[in-house]
Amino acid sequence: xxxxxxxxxxxxxxxxxxxxxxxxxxxxxxxxxxxxxxxxxxxxxxxxxxxxxxxxxxxxxxxxxxxxxxxxxxxxxxxxxxxxxxxxxxxxxxxxxxxxxxxxxxxxxxxxxxxxxxxxxxxxxxxxxxxxxxxxxxxxxxxxxxxxxxxxxxxxxxxxxxxxxxxxxxxxxxxxxxxxxxxxxxxxxxxxxxxxxxxxxxxxxxxxxxxxxxxxxxxxxxxxxxxxxxxxxxxxxxxx
Amino acid sequence: xxxxxxxxxxxxxxxxxxxxxxxxxxxxxxxxxxxxxxxxxxxxxxxxxxxxxxxxxxxxxxxxxxxxxxxxxxxxxxxxxxxxxxxxxxxxxxxxxxxxxxxxxxxxxxxxxxxxxxxxxxxxxxxxxxxxxxxxxxxxxxxxxxxxxxxxxxxxxxxxxxxxxxxxxxxxxxxxxxxxxxxxxxxxxxxxxxxxxxxxxxxxxxxxxxxxxxxxxxxxxxxxxxxxxxxxxxxxxxxxxxxxxxxxxxxxxxxxxxxxxxxxxxxxxxxxxxxxxxxxxxxxxxxxxxxxxxxxxxxxxxxxxxxxxxxx
Numbered sequence: 001x002x003x004x005x006x007x008x009x010x011x012x013x014x015x016x017x018x019x020x021x022x023x024x025x026x027x028x029x030x031x032x033x034x035x036x037x038x039x040x041x042x043x044x045x046x047x048x049x050x051x052x053x054x055x056x057x058x059x060x061x062x063x064x065x066x067x068x069x070x071x072x073x074x075x076x077x078x079x080x081x082x083x084x085x086x087x088x089x090x091x092x093x094x095x096x097x098x099x100x101x102x103x104x105x106x107x108x109x110x111x112x113x114x115x116x117x118x119x120x121x122x123x124x125x126x127x128x129x130x131x132x133x134x135x136x137x138x139x140x141x142x143x144x145x146x147x148x149x150x151x152x153x154x155x156x157x158x159x160x161x162x163x164x165x166x167x168x169x170x171x172x173x174x175x176x177x178x179x180x181x182x183x184x185x186x187x188x189x190x191x192x193x194x195x196x197x198x199x200x201x202x203x204x205x206x207x208x209x210x211x212x213x214x215x216x217x218x219x220x221x222x223x224x225x226x227x228x229x230x231x232x233x234x235x236x237x238x239x240x
Numbered sequence: 241x242x243x244x245x246x247x248x249x250x251x252x253x254x255x256x257x258x259x260x261x262x263x264x265x266x267x268x269x270x271x272x273x274x275x276x277x278x279x280x281x282x283x284x285x286x287x288x289x290x291x292x293x294x295x296x297x298x299x300x301x302x303x304x305x306x307x308x309x310x311x312x313x314x315x316x317x318x319x320x321x322x323x324x325x326x327x328x329x330x331x332x333x334x335x336x337x338x339x340x341x342x343x344x345x346x347x348x349x350x351x352x353x354x355x356x357x358x359x360x361x362x363x364x365x366x367x368x369x370x371x372x373x374x375x376x377x378x379x380x381x382x383x384x385x386x387x388x389x390x391x392x393x394x395x396x397x398x399x400x401x402x403x404x405x406x407x408x409x410x411x412x413x414x415x416x417x418x419x420x421x422x423x424x425x426x427x428x429x430x431x432x433x434x435x436x437x438x439x440x441x442x443x444x445x446x447x448x449x450x451x452x453x454x455x456x457x458x459x460x461x462x463x464x465x466x467x468x469x470x471x472x473x474x475x476x477x478x479x480x481x482x483x484x485x486x487x488x489x490x491x492x493x494x495x496x497x498x499x500x501x502x503x504x505x506x507x508x509x510x511x512x513x514x515x516x517x518x519x520x521x522x523x524x525x526x527x528x529x530x531x532x533x534x535x536x537x538x539x540x541x542x543x544x545x546x547x548x549x550x551x552x
Contacts, residue, residue, distance in 0.1 A: 002347075003345070006341070006344045006345055009344075010330075010333075010341045010344075013333065013337065014330055014332050014333060017332045017333060017337075017373075076330075076331060077326035077328065078326075078328045078329070078330055080294070080324055080326065080328065081322065081324055081326070081327075081328025081386075082328070083294055084292050084294065084317060084320075084322045084324065085317060085342070085345050085346070086314060086317045086318040086345065086346060087345055088314065235293075235294050236294060236295055236296060239289060239294050239295060
């Protein structure tokens with residue numbers, strides 16, 4: 001675990017150091033806080049109550065960190081020296097994933113918190129329950145991990161940062177689009193009986209139980225991707 | 241610890257059917273600066289990658305510091321400091337942060353890291369640049385910083401792949417001096433690849449020459465020079481331009497070739513040839529000898545000669 005933290009710390013430090021010179025990190029934070037944390041909740045107070053931020057913000061902010069994780073090291077010719085150290089394969093891989101998760105989770109938590117404050121300041125009192133806060137935090141971490149794992153695996157195989165960014169952008173545009181259009185279309189084309197029984201089931205189900213089940217599925221998916229990623233990580237495949 | 245730090249035995253590596261390393265065997269004793277010499281594409285970097293367990297050999301094996309590089313690669317990498325073909329520095333991080341990261345990787349405590357980083361950077365005259373990002377460093381400064389990183393965790397073995405490539409003459413001399421000073425003061429065995437023969441001749445205690453993945457020669461630079469070249473004798477005096485004297489010299493079984501340039505006779509002896517019988521022959525034929533000089537080829541000439549022989 002200590003090795004994983006060492007790699008993650010350096011990843012974040014390098015990301016911040018790079019962004020600092022271009023004011024990139026500050027600009028990114030200001031955009032997300034201004035748009036999703038202030039503007040949207042003022043326009044639509046219910047925005048802060050929906051899981052929209054928890055699901056989509058990690059998609060938007062993780063790309064920059066994960067695209068660079070392996071492809072950037074390969075491009076800047078630092079990867080082989082890193083691979084020649086004592087670090088175990090799993091720590092290098094997990095450290096890169098952890099850095100992206102931490103960044104996406106912090107950003108999601110920051111923007112969500114600000115959006116709730118803004119809604120309350122706007123005269124629409126909204127205090128999420130303790131269970132609601134915890135489930136948001138956990139869900140943000142699980143979605144961030146899913147995005148980070150997919151992104152790191154893409155970066156691992158990409159020849160350059162640009163190639164990794166392009167693949168990730170395509171994926172991160174397609175994922176919300178499919179959720180927005182394909183899911184409703186799929187539901188519309190379901191047999192009427194199945195659709196109504198699903199609808200009845202969801203209406204009668206405990207929202208916490210549904211949320212818990214979704215998070216369990218996400219957690220299982222994350223664990224499977226992490227295990228697969230670590231198993232498939234081979235130093236010899238990364239040597240040019 | 242065994243007195244042999246690196247043992248390479250019948251090592252082979254093929255890529256898509258083409259042999260990059262071909263039945264390579266040699267040993268590196270502890271405490272020496274070992275030069276691994278060869279032209280570009282000779283298989284030097286591939287051999288280093290196999291030593292570090294980054295590539296798996298197709299056949300044969302490597303043991304480093306008593307550990308099998310194939311099955312105990314993590315143990316090897318724990319104990320080795322490396323400066324590879326690319327310096328591997330993080331341009332976005334400061335010089336200090338670059339070293340600090342590797343110090344953490346090698347599990348040095350905070351106090352150890354501070355002391356060690358300061359010591360190395362001061363020794364290499366980079367301490368005043370510790371807060372500058374690596375991207376603003378010159379090539380020479382980068383190589384020094386990468387050398388400091390390789391030595392940070394006090395490894396008993398340092399593997400350096402072409403450390404002076406791309407440096408101007410002054411920077412190369414400076415890096416070489418720093419490397420030797422640090423290696424001596426820290427008692428490190430150094431495995432150094434280079435195609436700079438002058439450098440190898442100056443710094444290496446032992447060397448191996450490879451070409452197309454095969455070992456051509458191994459020994460001290462002096463041994464390699466002697467192995468690969470015929471000693472040359474220059475004799476100055478009078479009475480050599482008698483055709484009979486010259487024919488007698490050329491016909492001598494110890495002599496490879498002889499040329500006369502005014503009053504100077506240059507003779508290439510066959511391997512291990514002695515001068516005394518040649519001098520006796522000349523004196524016996526009435527020549528007057530004023531001066532005799534025997535030269536061995538330097539490492540560079542020997543290297544070229546070995547490569548030519550390897551091509552035959």
